Amino acid sequence: MTLEADIAALEADLTSQIDAASDERSLEDIRVAALGKKGVVSEKMKTLGRMSPEERQVAGPALNGLKTRIADAIGARKTVLEEAALNERLEAERVDVTLPVSTGPRGRLHPLTKTFDEIAEIFAAMGFEVREGPDIEDDFHNFTALNFPPEHPAREMHDTFFFPPKEDGEKMVLRTHTSPVQVRTMMNEKPPIRIIAPGRTFRCDSDQTHTPMFHQVEGLVIDRETHMGHLKGTLEAFCREFFGVKTLETRFRPHFFPFTEPSAEMDVKYERDGAVVKIGQGEAWMEILGCGMVHPNVLKACGLDPDEYQGFAFGMGVDRLAMLKYGIPDLRQFFAADQRWIEHYGFAPTEV
């Protein structure tokens, strides 16, 4: 047999073995049997030493060629086998990705929290800062300083919760509005003052549309030139922003509040579409808030000269604003802590 034929036969044999190798282990066995120290190809290579230079000239490249081709064939086969093994493993690792997963319980913020935040943001853009005060107030801050003289019938407009009389006979009260915060601010800070006072307020009243506890945001601006035109501009800007409408028709109606003079209530145009209230369209008027110019007696009680300083104040019910904006039907549910209600009407902490 010629060397040529010999190499061809060997190559055919090895190639068929390589192609038949079904895993990396048997392929490795083939590699050792062929290219290992005592492998058939290596043994053949050893015979080169015993050959004449002429013979070697022919046999050398032929054998080296064989060696390279076999090594390549093994390499190629290895890649194929590795891929197959990986594919097999991946197939084995397959799971049913349709299985449901738990993302943990969904937390929710109360709609009032969201509403308070929105109100604070809108007023912050107009230069208002937030001030807070205690829920339990004395008569001075809740009434007297706000121009409710003792025994005045205006006090009866507020169904006040009282605490037992102290030694001097004075009864502390649950604040009936957040106006005491206005008093505290005027007494502690120097104008210009531009604040809003959000918080819990209390009146001794409970029915379909009244709860003994509710929430207010009041606003106060004190400087030397602010007048009712600014009040109107500010409140209209607020309502447009809060209700997300481009235009809003408002009506200011003269009204009475002891702590403002002149006083007014602001109405906005609205329309009812089934259960949904649409602010900013329609022909009916809805009262939204009370407001006015701070009464000279209030300024005096807080140590400000009413001939030098002036400004406006306003107050609105936050619960009602939340109901209007988010279409929440029942006020009393705000305070029932029914998880189904909070999950439905509440907001995710990531919602802006």
Added chain:
Amino acid sequence: MKFTLSWLKDHLDTDATLDQIVETMIKVGLEVEGVTDPAEALAPITVGCVKHAEQHPDADRLRVCRVDTKDGEQQIVCGAPNAREGIKVAYAPVGAYIAGLDTTLTKAKIRGVESLGMMCSSRELELGDDHDGIMELPSDAEVGTPLAEVVGPLDPVIDFEVTPNRPDTNGVRAIARDLAAAGLGTLRPLEVPEVDAAFEQPITVETDAPEACPAFGALVIRRVKNGPSPDWLQDRLRAVGLRPINMLVDVTNYLSYDAARPLHVYDLAKINGAIRARTGRTGESFEALNDKEYAVDETMCVIADDSRVLGLGGIMGGVSSGCDEGTTDVLIESAYFDPLTIAKTGRKLSLTSDARYRFERGIDPASIEDGLKRAAALILEHCGGGASSITVTGTPPVEEKTVDYPATEVLRLTGMDVSETRQEEILTALGFGVTRGGTWQVDVPTWRPDVEGKADIAEEVARIHGLDHLPTELLPNLSDAPRRNPSVAEIRSHAAREVLAAQGLLEAVTWAFTDEEGAAHFADQPDELKLLNPISSDLSVMRPGPLPNLLLAASRNHARGAESVRLFEVGGAYTNVTPKGQRSVATGVLSGTLPRNWQGTEEAPGVFDAKAMALSVLEAIGAPTAKLMTFAEAPRGYHPGRSGELRLGPKTTLARFGELHPSVAKAFDLPSPVAIFEVELDAVPQPKKAGATKPALDASELMPVRRDFAFLYPKDKPALDLLRAVEGADKKLIDEVRLFDVYEGKGVPEDQRSLAIEVVLQPREKTLEDKDIETVSEKIVAAAGKQGGTLRS
């Protein structure tokens, strides 16, 4: 306060429509609450004629009528006894709304007989009280004529809210004055008749309580013939919701509504001697006109004769001296009572009346004589008799009030530029006296006790001129850039809310008050925090924190079928009535397990979940959590062995956490365990003012080394002591100490547990060699040993 359109037109000469009047009232600040226009309600009702009436085949009391109507002949089943052939009736077709029944008519079958529409009684149409039968209309009324045309002019009723600053609007005349000023017509002059005195007022009247009753005017009319008032007067009283009684009484009510001038009438035959306004005496009492007995005392002003209390001055008269059909001689009282005394007395006795309402808000003190004259003239006209002269005892507090008013005030306060001429016109129309000048002198009418200063005058001008003229201006930017500058308290409550919601909790807002029993599980609320007038007994005391209300809510949620309750609230906790007695607390309640899950079901939340939540809040609000100490002291209401407090130093409690005491859980009807936590947001020290710059990152290039240790440690000793000791063993090298296993049981002595700790060593200068690690390990074992921990072999 209600009034009718025709009544208004007694005082206001106007062609304005009802709608214009209502609109103008709203515009000037008289808040209209309702308008009832009977003509509107009657619109569908027309005249019908009964052509034939026969007995209903199946009902004794019903008749089947054939009625000629504008809709042709209709069959109507009717139960009225007077439904008979030939009469003209008030026919309401199918679809009409019947106010007196609050029903809209539908096609009906009554005992099997079809009935189309209805023949109405006057009560059903709210035209009167008669419901004995259907209305019988004049026989010349033509079929199809609207009923409104047949029953005569109908008077719309307007109801509006009287604000405390406008006592004058308790009288129709003040409304007319406002409307006239707003350009809706002309105020008719008030004609106060002169009453010829036939004799001297014969009764001695004294006011022994000049503060409570500074003035008492009286006039006597003899030989009256009392009886029902004329129809127009009865109609008006009924329209505003009053019950006509007899002429003498009705006149007082009429003037109370017409001019806000309360009056009272006494039957002279029932009076013994002089009439006196004096303070009451304990032990005295009287039967008021509402048929109730009232005991009076020294704080009240009574009207008495020589033998007894006749009534409460300015609030309500008594039965004993009241006028009835038999009264022949009458004394009319027109007095002024002190608003405060009236308000206090009324409140003390829970006695309300139209008179009290007017006196406590302040009536026109100059109206005493006019009131007497107008009343006397009406009585003389309708009851005959002769009148006495008028006596006024005491002096009414008529103040000559003049306000310095710069005409620029309305511009300063409202931004509306109202011309001086227009201002004067408005003020004059409202009854103010105006003397123009640099600063105007404005005389305030006696019926406007609310007007005291220039702001009040500016308001009068502004409201009549119309707030629809307000300019729209934005506030100028403040010198500082407008930006949100939240307070520490705001930031903290915000952060607490967000971190808890992010961990799956639901934010609740519950009452600031709770029931005493629920509160007492956690604190003894002092008496000063108990409401005098709670809305209900279970909301009677300020809460020691949100916890009791959240537990009640948890219980309600479970009762509704919730498997897992996870509620929190950030809100007030109250320890006393001072501003410092209110704290802001973030409180959470977790109970029950989340729904089962194929990946593994979570255990019911317990003490360590509560601790983790509390710490997450503290972390979020910037508390120095690394410095906190955990005290195994159970707060009240908590499980004694499964709760504790996180404190900064031994005294400052920043948080309480743990499981609810099982017996408290039972009291709230909750299954144990309930994990609870309360974080005191205000107790965390105020952050130091610092810039926005953060300190440089100290990250070593060198690899950290981790070593594990297992210590046997007494069960009854706090694990934290051991961990802190290990941390302190080599402060330079030890970066972190982590407890990764706690084991009790087989292989560990009974009074011990095994604590497995991973210590992270962070070299800073050079890579650690074995001997360095050896040294630290020895230090760690020694430090643990001092705490009673022995290395587990």
